[in-house]
Amino acid sequence: MDVQLNLHSEPKVLKMLLGEIETIRTSRWQQYREESHPMLKRFTQQELNDEAYATYKNLLTNRSRRLPSREAVLAISNYLECTSSERNDLLLAAGYLPEHHELEGRSLKLALEQSHLIMNALPLPAFIATHKFEIVEANKAFCLLYEIPIEELPPQHRSMIHLHFNSEYPIRSRSTFDATAFQLWESHAVYGIQTFKQNNIYSRYDAWYLSLIRQFNEINDFKAYWSRKAPDSESDISQSKVVMARMGEGNEWMPIRLRQIHISVSSRMYPRIEAFLPEDEPARKLFTWLGCPFEGILQDKLKSYIC
Structure with missing residues (x-):
């Protein structure tokens, strides 16, 4: 079950999610700026848009204000090669429950x-x-x-x-x-x-x-x-x-x-x-x-x- 959001909170949540995505994306872009990624990823905004979420650029430019689904957030996290902690940060930023695959x-x-x-x-x-x-x-x-x-x-x-x-x-x-x-x-x-x-x-x-x-x-x-x-x-x-x-x-x-x-x-x-x-x-x-x-x-x- 996902955390329920009201209509007034969604723009704020979307802004938080985009901030988290951009922080991770920028980190990956800087990491592979000098060295080549094994799969030749460049971790640009356009590449994320093309490879993981087709309306990402629209979100950045406010042409779309629709919060990505949980599945979309997970697809973005896979593209960004997120650690389990980073993936949960994205889910929480989007108002979704984090994932726990192992006992702790x-x-x-x-x-x-x-x-x-x-x-x-x-x-x-x-x-x-x-x-x-x-x-x-x-x-x-x-x-x-x-x-x-x-x-x-x-x-x-x-x-x-x-x-x-x-x-x-x-x-x-x-x-x-x-x-x-x-x-x-x-x-x-x-x-x-x-x-x-x-x-x-x-x-x-x-x-x-x-x-x-x-x-x-x-x-x-x-x-x-x-x-x-x-x-x-x-x-x-x-x-x-x-x-x-x-x-x-x-x-x-x-x-x-x-x-x-x-x-x-x-x-x-x-x-x-x-x-x-x-x-x-x-x-x-x-x-x-x-x-x-x-x-x-x-x-x-x-x-x-x-x-």
Whole structure:
């Protein structure tokens, strides 16, 4: 629902909106005055008029006094490559409610606490992830399964991207041991990146997002997968993972099949629990050794969370 405006306030609101737009537009124009924009944008008033809002010049010259719709404001913000904060400034200036795509503050804290309780009650290898793909916490079964002490990793490496791509950690080598496993690893890599991009599409110009991508680009051939598209909707996380695992040091390595599932704890997609189910008999035996027997009571408990 948008904030309602009366007819007397609309000219004042329009003036405020145009002021905010021009402040951001001028900032972008100055930023790319000396260097070329990757898409050759010039951020002029005429270009904004041509590319984002066809009556923008009319608004500036008072030939039109009609307040742009919410959709128009969002189109202008996309053209201007606004950060989430700048986009909300434009929406508020136009009298529309701001957008909040992720939980913050106390709401986020409560969601993380609930995730912690559910993960500890769910006897499966699992970890808690945020929309930035940060791994907030992982349970003992997950750490044993992949032989990764999450709490001992550098904070900047506690992410799904690092664990999947970084050759310093065992997931990549143990998930690419033959052609079939490598193909599945690639499929999950592409799907994961596309999920990250889609979920954070409104934050792609935010400082945290740009900083994170710079960090990711330093990881082994991450750039090669950044722009790749998933072949189709079936070639994604719905497929099994194939990894090499063992029941403790000194025991024989064996390939097992796992399926990754997502458990959200609020109306938002994140934070959420990423858990793993056994897909074949070797995996079920390993899960029993991990203290996660996927039989009877576990299956019933899992249904209570995902139904």
